[in-house]
Amino acid sequence: MSEKKKRIAIIASKADIPGAYPPLLLATTAAAMDYEVGIFFTFFGLNLLKKKKLKKIKITPAGETAMPMPIPQIVGMLPGMTGMATLMMKSWMKKANVATLQELMDIAVESGVELIACEMTKAVMKIKDKDLIENCTPGGAATFLEFASEAEITLYI
Amino acid sequence: MSEKKKRIAIIASKADIPGAYPPLLLATTAAAMDYEVGIFFTFFGLNLLKKKKLKKIKITPAGETAMPMPIPQIVGMLPGMTGMATLMMKSWMKKANVATLQELMDIAVESGVELIACEMTKAVMKIKDKDLIENCTPGGAATFLEFASEAEITLYI
Amino acid sequence: MSEKKKRIAIIASKADIPGAYPPLLLATTAAAMDYEVGIFFTFFGLNLLKKKKLKKIKITPAGETAMPMPIPQIVGMLPGMTGMATLMMKSWMKKANVATLQELMDIAVESGVELIACEMTKAVMKIKDKDLIENCTPGGAATFLEFASEAEITLYI
Numbered sequence: 001m002s003e004k005k006k007r008i009a010i011i012a013s014k015a016d017i018p019g020a021y022p023p024l025l026l027a028t029t030a031a032a033m034d035y036e037v038g039i040f041f042t043f044f045g046l047n048l049l050k051k052k053k054l055k056k057i058k059i060t061p062a063g064e065t066a067m068p069m070p071i072p073q074i075v076g077m078l079p080g081m082t083g084m085a086t087l088m089m090k091s092w093m094k095k096a097n098v099a100t101l102q103e104l105m106d107i108a109v110e111s112g113v114e115l116i117a118c119e120m121t122k123a124v125m126k127i128k129d130k131d132l133i134e135n136c137t138p139g140g141a142a143t144f145l146e147f148a149s150e151a152e153i154t155l156y157i
Numbered sequence: 158m159s160e161k162k163k164r165i166a167i168i169a170s171k172a173d174i175p176g177a178y179p180p181l182l183l184a185t186t187a188a189a190m191d192y193e194v195g196i197f198f199t200f201f202g203l204n205l206l207k208k209k210k211l212k213k214i215k216i217t218p219a220g221e222t223a224m225p226m227p228i229p230q231i232v233g234m235l236p237g238m239t240g241m242a243t244l245m246m247k248s249w250m251k252k253a254n255v256a257t258l259q260e261l262m263d264i265a266v267e268s269g270v271e272l273i274a275c276e277m278t279k280a281v282m283k284i285k286d287k288d289l290i291e292n293c294t295p296g297g298a299a300t301f302l303e304f305a306s307e308a309e310i311t312l313y314i
Numbered sequence: 315m316s317e318k319k320k321r322i323a324i325i326a327s328k329a330d331i332p333g334a335y336p337p338l339l340l341a342t343t344a345a346a347m348d349y350e351v352g353i354f355f356t357f358f359g360l361n362l363l364k365k366k367k368l369k370k371i372k373i374t375p376a377g378e379t380a381m382p383m384p385i386p387q388i389v390g391m392l393p394g395m396t397g398m399a400t401l402m403m404k405s406w407m408k409k410a411n412v413a414t415l416q417e418l419m420d421i422a423v424e425s426g427v428e429l430i431a432c433e434m435t436k437a438v439m440k441i442k443d444k445d446l447i448e449n450c451t452p453g454g455a456a457t458f459l460e461f462a463s464e465a466e467i468t469l470y471i
Contacts, residue, residue: 006306008302008306009467011336011469013332013336018170018200018201021200022168022170022199022200022313025277025298026298026302029297029298029299029302030302032299033299033302033303035302035306042336043332043335043336044332092281092282092283093281095281096277096280096281097280098277098280098281120339120410120412123410123411123412124406124407124409124410124412125406126406140343141339141340141343142343142346142347145322145340145343145344145347145349145467146347148466148467149320149322149349149466149467150466151466151467152305152306152307152308152311153166153302153305153306153308153311154311154466154467154468154469155168155311155312155313155469156313156336156469156470156471157313163463165459165463175327175357175358178357179325179327179356179357179470182434182455183455183458183459186454186455186456186459187459189456190456190459190460192459192463249438249439249440250438252438253434253437253438254437255434255437255438309462309463309464309465310323310459310462310463310465310468311468312325312468312469312470313470314470
């Protein structure tokens with residue numbers, strides 16, 4: 001008497017820390033709850049599927065008015081500040097025992113999360129299959145829509 | 158013959174004006190339509206649950222290319238411009254009789270909207286329960302997923 | 315024996331290139347798959363419904379840490395860089411045969427995609443009906459929620 005699994009369909013469209021963590025955290029949590037999980041990596045989000053990329057994901061204080069330690073906008077623009085904000089954020093997350101992006105991606109792969117690499121973005125950004133991790137499959141907007149139309153939860157991040 | 162209520166599940170992940178208004182506007186509208194409503198406040202969005210915080214939510218013209226009155230990027234970076242853009246936006250909203258964020262949050266609380274404070278974000282940003290308004294409850298990604306999996310509408314803002 | 319069509323409900327809240335393409339790409343793809351499609355244009359996203367506006371939609375490198383060719387934050391702030399990043403992105407998209415925003419909007423209109431112009435945003439930004447394209451209809455958050463509550467896929471972009 002197998003019951004249909006719950007399903008979550010996520011679009012990951014960003015590649016900075018506040019855009020990279022939520023899809024991977026939600027996907028791995030849902031997989032642990034025995035949901036079927038699919039993530040469509042598109043636009044800047046496709047960068048998350050690049051080999052050896054996740055360590056380089058950054059946070060930028062530009063345009064963020066709600067950093068815990070507020071940084072004036074113009075200071076946030078200085079090139080060194082992106083690195084500093086990234087280090088601060090990574091240090092806070094480590095102290096709170098949050099997994100790294102790479103650890104979350106490894107769990108996602110092991111849990112069978114479907115990782116779809118947007119073909120249009122690959123063409124626009126001239127990204128080759130060999131630039132991407134091996135556990136993803138190519139797909140388009142139609143692939144995502146078909147998967148998502150049977151999902152209980154659909155999120156664009 | 159009670160019918161199951163419709164449900165909407167929202168993730169609020171941002172804490173500037175364009176990120177703070179939509180979850181509260183949609184939540185209060187849905188509550189007025191007798192929907193069951195839950196908001197999961199996570200990442201920067203958790204700031205919206207801080208005591209006495211909503212008055213200080215700002216808009217920043219940095220990275221916004223579609224402000225009604227276009228502001229060159231470098232000017233948008235000057236520290237005073239965030240304040241100026243915020244004042245302009247607040248003045249436009251007041252003239253259009255839009256409720257303040259605090260008023261919307263009060264309505265949300267009175268309407269029984271479920272306000273979930275992300276526990277991981279609390280740990281990362283060292284936010285204590287006493288820093289948050291009293292009407293929220295702690296929860297994690299799994300709490301949100303369980304609520305959302307029974308919802309008609311799921312949105313990541 | 316007509317079957318109920320699948321439905322997708324999208325909120326378009328942004329008006330730069332990474333915010334404008336996804337709603338129009340997903341909407342036109344879904345329409346081609348014979349889905350019922352509705353887009354609620356609100357906040358900055360309402361700009362996408364302005365007459366003669368879509369050609370002027372820009373990308374700004376500010377706050378983007380994942381542009382394919384990384385640009386230091388402070389350089390990204392110089393006024394000319396928004397234009398340069400926009401030109402680069404448009405050139406990449408053209409080479410990859412991606413339709414323009416105007417072409418996608420034309421397809422959306424021809425396919426019967428419901429284009430809802432947020433009335434609150436119109437009031438706040440003093441946008442008149444005559445400023446908007448003719449194929450949109452005015453509506454509020456409640457209009458969107460009613461449409462979305464019967465949709466298989468709901469996305470906030």
